[in-house]
Amino acid sequence: MIFFKKKLKELNTVIAGLQEKIFFLERESRKDQAILNSMIEGVVVLAADTRITSLNPTVEKIFGIDAQEATGKLFLEAIRNNELNELVSDVLEKKEFISKEISTVWPLKKHFEINASPILEDKEIRGCLLVIHDITEIRKLETMRRDFVANVSHELKTPLTSIKGFIETLLEGALDDKENSRHFLEIIRDHANRLDSLTQDLLILSSAESKEAQLDLSSIDLKELADKVLLGFKAQLKKKDISIRNEIPAGLTVQADSDKIEQVLTNLIDNAIKFNREKGWVRIYSEETHSKIKVGVEDSGFGIPEKDLPRIFERFYRVDKARSRELGGTGLGLSIVKHIVELHGGSVGLESTEGLGSNFFFSLQKHD
Numbered sequence: 001m002i003f004f005k006k007k008l009k010e011l012n013t014v015i016a017g018l019q020e021k022i023f024f025l026e027r028e029s030r031k032d033q034a035i036l037n038s039m040i041e042g043v044v045v046l047a048a049d050t051r052i053t054s055l056n057p058t059v060e061k062i063f064g065i066d067a068q069e070a071t072g073k074l075f076l077e078a079i080r081n082n083e084l085n086e087l088v089s090d091v092l093e094k095k096e097f098i099s100k101e102i103s104t105v106w107p108l109k110k111h112f113e114i115n116a117s118p119i120l121e122d123k124e125i126r127g128c129l130l131v132i133h134d135i136t137e138i139r140k141l142e143t144m145r146r147d148f149v150a151n152v153s154h155e156l157k158t159p160l161t162s163i164k165g166f167i168e169t170l171l172e173g174a175l176d177d178k179e180n181s182r183h184f185l186e187i188i189r190d191h192a193n194r195l196d197s198l199t200q201d202l203l204i205l206s207s208a209e210s211k212e213a214q215l216d217l218s219s220i221d222l223k224e225l226a227d228k229v230l231l232g233f234k235a236q237l238k239k240k241d242i243s244i245r246n247e248i249p250a251g252l253t254v255q256a257d258s259d260k261i262e263q264v265l266t267n268l269i270d271n272a273i274k275f276n277r278e279k280g281w282v283r284i285y286s287e288e289t290h291s292k293i294k295v296g297v298e299d300s301g302f303g304i305p306e307k308d309l310p311r312i313f314e315r316f317y318r319v320d321k322a323r324s325r326e327l328g329g330t331g332l333g334l335s336i337v338k339h340i341v342e343l344h345g346g347s348v349g350l351e352s353t354e355g356l357g358s359n360f361f362f363s364l365q366k367h368d
Contacts, residue, residue, distance in 0.1 A: 042132030048125055050075040050088055062110070062132065084114065084130075091116045091128045101135070110136045151316040155198055155330070159191035194330075201332040204263065205315070208339035215257040215343065222295060223248040225258065226284050229265045236273050244269075244282040252286055254293055254364050260340045265297070267333040268360050272299035275358075288366075292346075296361035304352040312350055313338040337362065 042059040046052055052070050060067055063079050070078035076085045083102045091098050095118045103111050113135050119127040166184045175181050207213055226246050237244055254261075265284075272282045280300040287294040304312060304319055311317045316331040338348045341362045352358035 040134075042130070042134075044075075044079075044130040044132070045119075046075055046088060046128040046130070048092065048127050050085075050092070050128075052078055053127070059132065062112075062134065087114060087116050088128050088130070091118050092125055094118075095120065095125055110134060111139045112136075148315060151331075152202070155316070156195070159194050163188050163191050198330045198332075201330045201336060205332055205336050205339065208260075208336060208343055213343055215260070217255050218258055219253050220256050220258050220261060221250075222252050222254060222286060222293075223250050225262055226265055229262060229269060232266070233269060233273060240273065240276065241279045242273060242276055242282060243280075245284065247283060247285040248295070249286065252288070252293065254366070256344055256364060260343070264337050264340050264362060265295075267337050268297040271333060271360070272297050272301065272358070275299070276301040291366055292363045293366055294361055294363045296359055298357065298359040300357045303354040303356050303358055304350070305354045309350060309352060313348060334360075 040058060042056065042062050044052060044055045044059055051072055051074055055067050055070060057067070059065070063081075065078055075088055076082075079085075081102070081104060087098060087100055087102075097118070098116045099114065100116075101111065101113050103109070111134075113133040115131040115133070117129045117131075118125055119129055166188050170181060170184055174184060223246060226248055230244060230246065233244075236242075269282065269284070276282065276299050282300075283296075283298045285296050285298065287296075308317075308319045312319070313334045315335040317334075318331050337360075341348050341364070344364055346362055346364040348360070348362045350358065350360050
């Protein structure tokens with residue numbers, strides 16, 4: 001009897017130890033699962049036969065699949081990407097780490113950096129671990145940076161080449177030709193003004209895009225601000241015989257940076273006049289909802305083709321490049337508008353029909 005009691009006690013001790021180890025393993029498993037689920041990288045664990053043993057929610061989002069349905073399936077059955085499947089096969093065959101960048105077109109066009117590692121046990125291949133980094137935004141920013149540098153270089157090169165050419169012409173003897181030398185100097189001045197405008201717009205855009213950009217918020221009367229901006233366009237309006245109406249009601253205020261919103265109105269009104277018809281019209285208006293104030297600048301101008309509408313707020317994007325340069329545009333005005341408004345937590349929009357005019361508008365949050 002004593003013997004059995006002793007054995008029972010030993011058995012209970014073993015069972016208690018096993019239970020403690022099971023609880024420990026379960027805690028560790030839950031901890032590992034929590035870490036896996038919280039990772040912004042996609043993680044896929046595959047067996048040696050390429051069947052999926054586990055994947056995290058990020059992979060579900062990336063490829064639009066369900067973890068329960070995918071588990072147990074061959075990799076290519078669950079994730080139909082031949083390039084990824086070939087990468088898995090290479091890792092399983094060579095038993096070595098491979099890093100590769102790939103692109104997908106389904107369900108979305110994206111760029112990924114894939115780190116694939118073999119899972120080894122006693123030097124035998126047991127499976128493969130895939131860690132998927134979404135680098136779409138990085139590649140997008142790199143492309144934007146390259147395009148920006150190329151565009152700036154092009155915009156600077158044209159006036160600088162002209163300035164250099166005319167200066168050389170003057171130095172080679174044209175300076176003594178009073179009639180032509182004055183004309184050449186006027187052209188040099190125009191190109192210098194264009195360079196100055198481009199530089200100023202680049203500085204404004206850089207400030208608006210900066211994460212450190214600060215807003216000097218105050219209560220702004222929108223009608224008064226629009227009237228102030230219009231004073232600077234009297235000569236342009238008279239030259240093209242364009243009528244303009246400020247329909248913003250008196251007393252309509254927003255909490256915003258006065259100088260920056262003035263820049264927004266200046267750019268929109270400038271475009272509405274530049275790309276308008278002789279004896280055309282411009283209307284500045286506002287609409288108020290329970291949470292937002294919308295301000296628009298509508299014109300009777302040439303309008304914008306439908307194909308150009310999605311890109312109109314991009315840096316350096318022009319519908320009519322020759323006409324825009326002829327009118328002194330830098331191609332940055334609407335991009336500046338977009339960034340300033342978004343800096344205020346607002347949004348921009350556009351309605352336009354080719355040949356019938358355009359309606360540019362922006363919305364700002366109301367503040368109590």
